[in-house]
Amino acid sequence: xxxxxxxxxxxxxIIKSKKAQGKTVGxxxxxxxxxxxxxxxxxxxxxxxxxxxxxxxxxxxQFGVNEDYDVYPRxxxxxxxxxxxxxxxYIFHPTVAEMYPNGYQTYVEVFGITDKLCGASRPGxxxxxxxxxxxxxxxxxxxxxxxxxKDAQQVAVIEKMVRxxxxxxxxxxxxxxxxxxxxxxxxxNVNLSPIDRQSALILSQSLMKAKEMIQAGNVEAKEIQRAIxxxxxxxxxxxxxxxxxxxxxxxEEIDVIKGRVLIALAAKVGNVRLIDNIIMEA
Amino acid sequence: xxxxxxxxxxxxxIIKSKKAQGKTVGxxxxxxxxxxxxxxxxxxxxxxxxxxxxxxxxxxxQFGVNEDYDVYPRxxxxxxxxxxxxxxxYIFHPTVAEMYPNGYQTYVEVFGITDKLCGASRPGxxxxxxxxxxxxxxxxxxxxxxxxxKDAQQVAVIEKMVRxxxxxxxxxxxxxxxxxxxxxxxxxNVNLSPIDRQSALILSQSLMKAKEMIQAGNVEAKEIQRAIxxxxxxxxxxxxxxxxxxxxxxxEEIDVIKGRVLIALAAKVGNVRLIDNIIMEA
Numbered sequence: 324x325x326x327x328x329x330x331x332x333x334x335x336x337i338i339k340s341k342k343a344q345g346k347t348v349g350x351x352x353x354x355x356x357x358x359x360x361x362x363x364x365x366x367x368x369x370x371x372x373x374x375x376x377x378x379x380x381x382x383x384x385q386f387g388v389n390e391d392y393d394v395y396p397r398x399x400x401x402x403x404x405x406x407x408x409x410x411x412x413y414i415f416h417p418t419v420a421e422m423y424p425n426g427y428q429t430y431v432e433v434f435g436i437t438d439k440l441c442g443a444s445r446p447g448x449x450x451x452x453x454x455x456x457x458x459x460x461x462x463x464x465x466x467x468x469x470x471x472x473k474d475a476q477q478v479a480v481i482e483k484m485v486r487x488x489x490x491x492x493x494x495x496x497x498x499x500x501x502x503x504x505x506x507x508x509x510x511x512n513v514n515l516s517p518i519d520r521q522s523a524l525i526l527s528q529s530l531m532k533a534k535e536m537i538q539a540g541n542v543e544a545k546e547i548q549r550a551i552x553x554x555x556x557x558x559x560x561x562x563x564x565x566x567x568x569x570x571x572x573x574x575e576e577i578d579v580i581k582g583r584v585l586i587a588l589a590a591k592v593g594n595v596r597l598i599d600n601i602i603m604e605a
Numbered sequence: 606x607x608x609x610x611x612x613x614x615x616x617x618x619i620i621k622s623k624k625a626q627g628k629t630v631g632x633x634x635x636x637x638x639x640x641x642x643x644x645x646x647x648x649x650x651x652x653x654x655x656x657x658x659x660x661x662x663x664x665x666x667q668f669g670v671n672e673d674y675d676v677y678p679r680x681x682x683x684x685x686x687x688x689x690x691x692x693x694x695y696i697f698h699p700t701v702a703e704m705y706p707n708g709y710q711t712y713v714e715v716f717g718i719t720d721k722l723c724g725a726s727r728p729g730x731x732x733x734x735x736x737x738x739x740x741x742x743x744x745x746x747x748x749x750x751x752x753x754x755k756d757a758q759q760v761a762v763i764e765k766m767v768r769x770x771x772x773x774x775x776x777x778x779x780x781x782x783x784x785x786x787x788x789x790x791x792x793x794n795v796n797l798s799p800i801d802r803q804s805a806l807i808l809s810q811s812l813m814k815a816k817e818m819i820q821a822g823n824v825e826a827k828e829i830q831r832a833i834x835x836x837x838x839x840x841x842x843x844x845x846x847x848x849x850x851x852x853x854x855x856x857e858e859i860d861v862i863k864g865r866v867l868i869a870l871a872a873k874v875g876n877v878r879l880i881d882n883i884i885m886e887a
Contacts, residue, residue: 331771429713432713434711458770488739489613489743
């Protein structure tokens with residue numbers, strides 16, 4: 324039976340005793356409302372570690388003032404069932420006051436790569452992410468932590484934080500999980516109307532088109548970007564925030580497809596902001 | 606024989622193997638040019654832990670552009686001897702490139718209490734301190750870390766960082782060590798001319814006067830502050846930066862002496878910036 328832990332003190336105590344028994348700890352940080360993307364992370368974690376902890380915490384510091392913190396979907400009971408099925412032993416589910424007590428004022432920030440892509444549209448977002456992940460890594464002290472590549476920039480930012488702060492945790496990036504029709508799994512998908520959900524398919528379709536162009540030998544980033552733009556323009560309900568073709572290590576835009584390339588996009592479909600991407604080795 | 610470790614990788618390996626043997630680790634982070642203040646920290650650390658690590662790293666990110674990074678005194682051989690005499694087993698002495706490799710961009714910052722006292726005169730200083738101490742805590746992973754109360758604000762800031770980021774290290778604040786004539790020990794004292802060194806005595810003398818006033822029952826912070834100001838004004842070579850009477854927990858200025866009170870001052874004597882303080886329980 325999976326256990327729900329709500330205090331930092333208790334979570335630390337459990338980890339300490341498990342480690343004293345020589346157990347390895349895998350960690351899957353989430354904001355809850357789990358989907359198959361999350362449960363695939365739990366399954367990876369379970370394969371590589373003795374104990375798996377899933378955190379469920381809708382982190383207020385990573386939402387902007389006009390963003391969807393209040394309507395972010397929540398369903399702890401369902402999350403509990405899905406985490407258990409996927410193999411987790413513990414859910415860490417603290418309150419906001421437990422994580423950010425009165426007078427809280429300490430932040431961890433990665434500069435530079437956080438100004439690009441989603442960081443450009445969401446000032447302060449990544450500072451919230453790195454701060455909460457840093458705290459969670461101190462609390463859960465995992466050997467390995469699992470992140471989905473749908474948030475590719477988040478993976479790059481957290482890898483940089485861990486490396487630069489000399490933290491002892493291995494970051495394991497895991498592939499995007501998609502619905503049968505190609506839509507990248509996201510907790511926010513539930514907020515899409517049926518019509519908007521249909522329109523949203525253009526996002527993954529445009530990325531598939533880009534993939535085909537590259538596989539056919541096109542190395543011109545500008546041409547590929549334009550093809551994605553034109554494809555998405557077919558759906559009037561989709562408002563592009565950005566479409567970027569960047570080097571995955573530093574998120575700098577590139578002209579020629581070469582090395583490990585991230586093609587990332589963000590768009591609003593109705594009131595819902597969605598992101599999607601592909602990573603190609605060329 | 607004390608060992609000097611220069612790479613993060615080797616330092617982490619040593620700590621891991623010592624902890625696997627059940628040893629406790631005490632840590633004394635310094636910028637080197639050790640004096641009796643530092644060696645008293647090493648002795649405390651040695652009494653409470655199996656292994657003591659002293660770090661010696663003049664941290665560029667905590668110096669402002671017009672500050673004394675270039676002339677900050679350095680003498681590794683002497684530091685090595687003093688650390689060994691005091692009971693340390695290891696010196697961690699990385700290069701700047703080892704701690705801040707090319708493209709480094711991750712910072713840890715405590716807001717609020719870092720704007721006061723020395724933080725007001727040295728913008729960015731405490732961000733450099735919390736960043737390097739956070740990194741050092743990840744590398745040395747000590748059970749206990751020892752800090753001198755001469756940098757009382759630094760102690761308060763680091764305690765807040767450790768608490769708010771849920772770090773597993775006990776911060777042990779240790780009393781100021783003074784020369785026979787009352788001057789608080791500082792690596793910067795060596796940069797004082799003989800005449801300025803004499804003038805600098807007014808700092809500790811003014812604090813002793815404040816202490817006497819409080820012990821005689823005076824609880825008016827304004828009166829005590831004025832008495833310190835007047836005392837220091839006797840020395841024309843001393844230019845006060847600030848004299849503050851604050852609550853030690855939040856560094857907020859107070860009107861009435863009550864609870865745990867920090868009386869802190871900073872002043873330039875010649876070209877050398879000195880700080881001193883007393884903490885009183887009232």
